[in-house]
Amino acid sequence: xxxxxxxxxxxxxxxxxxxxxxSRCAALCLVSTASTGVVLxxxxxxxxxxxxxxxxxxxxxxxLYCAGLVLLAALFDACDAVLGGTVDARTxxxxxxxxxxxxxxxxxxxxxxxxxxxxxxxxxxxxxQAGTAxxxxxxxxxxxxxxxxxxxxxxxxDWRLAAVFLGGAPVLTLLLRAFARxxxxxxxxxxxxxxxxxxxxxxxxxxxxxxxxAGTADQEAARILRPLPELSRAGHRMWRVQxxxxxxxxxxxxxxxLGVVAVAGVLLARHRLTAGEVxxxxxxxxxxxxxxxxxxxxxxxxxxxxxxxxxxxVLTEPAPAYGDRRLPPGPGMLxxxxxxxxxxxxxxxxxxxxxxxGGTTLAxxxxxxxxxxxxxxxxxxxxxxxxxxxxxxxxxxPALPHxxxxxxxAYAFDRPTLLGTTIEDTIALGLPSPSPTRIREAxxxxxxxxxxxxxxxxxxxxxxxxxxxxxxSQRLGxxxxxxxxxxxxxLDDALSSLxxxxxxxxxxxxxxxxxxTTRLIVTHRASTAARADAVAWLDGGKVRAVSSxxxxxxxxGYRAVFGDGGCG
Numbered sequence: 001x002x003x004x005x006x007x008x009x010x011x012x013x014x015x016x017x018x019x020x021x022x023s024r025c026a027a028l029c030l031v032s033t034a035s036t037g038v039v040l041x042x043x044x045x046x047x048x049x050x051x052x053x054x055x056x057x058x059x060x061x062x063x064l065y066c067a068g069l070v071l072l073a074a075l076f077d078a079c080d081a082v083l084g085g086t087v088d089a090r091t092x093x094x095x096x097x098x099x100x101x102x103x104x105x106x107x108x109x110x111x112x113x114x115x116x117x118x119x120x121x122x123x124x125x126x127x128x129q130a131g132t133a134x135x136x137x138x139x140x141x142x143x144x145x146x147x148x149x150x151x152x153x154x155x156x157x158d159w160r161l162a163a164v165f166l167g168g169a170p171v172l173t174l175l176l177r178a179f180a181r182x183x184x185x186x187x188x189x190x191x192x193x194x195x196x197x198x199x200x201x202x203x204x205x206x207x208x209x210x211x212x213x214a215g216t217a218d219q220e221a222a223r224i225l226r227p228l229p230e231l232s233r234a235g236h237r238m239w240r241v242q243x244x245x246x247x248x249x250x251x252x253x254x255x256x257x258l259g260v261v262a263v264a265g266v267l268l269a270r271h272r273l274t275a276g277e278v279x280x281x282x283x284x285x286x287x288x289x290x291x292x293x294x295x296x297x298x299x300x301x302x303x304x305x306x307x308x309x310x311x312x313x314v315l316t317e318p319a320p321a322y323g324d325r326r327l328p329p330g331p332g333m334l335x336x337x338x339x340x341x342x343x344x345x346x347x348x349x350x351x352x353x354x355x356x357x358g359g360t361t362l363a364x365x366x367x368x369x370x371x372x373x374x375x376x377x378x379x380x381x382x383x384x385x386x387x388x389x390x391x392x393x394x395x396x397x398p399a400l401p402h403x404x405x406x407x408x409x410a411y412a413f414d415r416p417t418l419l420g421t422t423i424e425d426t427i428a429l430g431l432p433s434p435s436p437t438r439i440r441e442a443x444x445x446x447x448x449x450x451x452x453x454x455x456x457x458x459x460x461x462x463x464x465x466x467x468x469x470x471x472x473s474q475r476l477g478x479x480x481x482x483x484x485x486x487x488x489x490x491l492d493d494a495l496s497s498l499x500x501x502x503x504x505x506x507x508x509x510x511x512x513x514x515x516x517t518t519r520l521i522v523t524h525r526a527s528t529a530a531r532a533d534a535v536a537w538l539d540g541g542k543v544r545a546v547s548s549x550x551x552x553x554x555x556x557g558y559r560a561v562f563g564d565g566g567c568g
Contacts, residue, residue: 021091021134028083028135032142035076040149042069043283047276054275084135092131099123099311105319107382112343113317117202118195122310126191129307136300143290143297150288154260157281158267164259165288171252183302186238191306193231200224242299253289260285320384323399327408330393331358332487332518334379339388341374348374350541351388358393358487361511361519363529363549365561366538372522375538376492379520380409392488406430410484412494415470416477423452423466424459427479434483442483445509447502448475470497478506491521495528507531526553526562537561 045066052059103110103119110119151169155162204211204220211220264281267273273281334356341349348371356362364372377383378390381397389396397405420426427442428434439459443449451472455461468476474497481489495503504527510519511531521532529535530549537544537558545552552558 021087021094024083024087024090025134025138028080028087029138029141031076031079031083032139033145035073035080036142036145036149038069038073038076039146040153040284040287042066042073043280043287044153045069046283047274047278047280049276050279051274051276080139084139087135087138088132091134092128095127095131095311096123099127099314102315102317102319106317107320108377109383110314110317114314115195115199115202116206117197117199119314120202121191121195121198122314125194126307126310129191129303130311131304132300133304133308136297136304140297140301147288147290150284150286150290153284154281154288157277157284158264158273160263160267161260161281161285164263165256165285168252168256168259183238183241183299186234186241187303187306188309190231190234190238191310193227193234195310196227197224197231200227256289257282257285260288320381321398322402322405324401325395325399326404327393327395327400327487330487331516332408333358333391333393334488334518334520335391335394336375336378337389337391339378339385339390341371341378341383341385343374347541349378349385352541352543354536354543354546356518356520358518359516360533361521361531362546363532363535364520364522364538365524365529365535365558367561370538371541372538373492376411376490376520376522380411380488380490381405382411407484408486409488409490410481410486412474412477412481412489412491414474414493414496416473416480416494418463418473418476421462422457422459423455423461423463423476426463426476427459427483429480431483438483438485439479443476443479445482445506446475446478447505447509448472448479451475471499471502474498475502475506482510485517487517489517489519491519491523493522493524495521496524500527503528524562529562 045062049059049062049066052062100123103123106113114122151162151165154165201224204224211217261278261282264273264278268275268278334354336352336354339349339352339354340347348369352375364375366372374383378385381390384398391397392400392408400408418426420429424434424436424439427439431438436459440449443452443459452459452461455466474494478491478494481491481494495506498506503525507528508531519532521528523529526549532549534546535549535552536546537552539557545555545558
């Protein structure tokens, strides 16, 4: 069996993002560096102009040079802003696409591992912050070019000026290094608390009806906002670090500038420098310190770095690997061989052996928490077992290509998520070439055709404009599964919100269609179990029995699964 290397190590996300925007980052770096070069030329030009004016020599040409340099700097700054915004937007979009694709590839495990709210925070906020990293790195090159060019220019004016500056430069370097380290830690704490708040908010929104029915809106709001003091402390720490670094660096920078100007003044008095060279030296001293620009760039990089780390945490979760084998012609026989599945520390299914003959219907019953939904998730490889294997027509599910597996298995759930622009799009979701006839046949089979035709625009009605009850949503989910027409159909309690008459009609249509599809149906209703070819009774993480409903009904424990309302 050959599997694709979905779990193979990948380069760090920061490197991939930089590669994705390599050409634009290179252009941004060139424009930023050119802008810095123009800024470095301007003090020399101004100094030369001043000397000519003091000597009453013709200076019109140098005045024009200075004006041209100013205009050129403004042009480069405008190009820098446009390129920087473009790189940020494109990188952010690429990161979001990559993260969203990986989350969908992980499936339910992503939500269980990180929480839906935290994932949204990473996808929206953290991806936007991480998307600024390539442009920030390119800008940092230009930001560093300013101080380095300033030191070189001081040396060209007079080596003693550069020596004075370099005497205090190590202190400035140590301050900036400590700032970068402390800021990264503070930003990481801030983003982590943001993720916790987002997770709590998503939970509350998902359970809004429960919260309202219980009258606990105030308590929920307090629970969601409980981490706010911690968020505030992290935010204050972040600004204190930045303020302290800027203050310390700003205290050192003027001393260096004063030292350079003082030495330049002495050299002027000794006629070793001209007035224009002193003017240039004073400007180069300001450029050489460059504290404000560097602090801002380091702060941006620290935020982007912390955000990239949070994205990497998701992307390093291994996605399922898929193979390249094809399903042979077959009826859709499903086999569980010694399957064990855990959720956290709890073993939900323990050594399950189960065979569903092709073309038959197996009802799965059991008390709440028995593992019914997990069994159905394993059957179509929405998740993988911790031990054992599952085969479809003799082929292990991991050996199948992703698209091949998804075409072979169709699902309907108790609370379906109806994706798509219109009702027709919703039913056709996942079909490579849906036809209107096929969609309407599926809707008719799911007893959804009548109420869909009553909508303002029928099947073309936008989903957002189609009011639906829970039962109607389930029928649309069933129609989507029926339109799929795979060899294995899995219904995870997908009939639970239907009235008894509709449930009987759909069950009869499902079992009498003669399509040869294998059906795995989780149910809590004895009437549905009675219509199945066989029933698998889950109890305590194991298959307690597989038999007909009539045979199992003799067991009081089996009858208790359905409660007093069950009927044989």
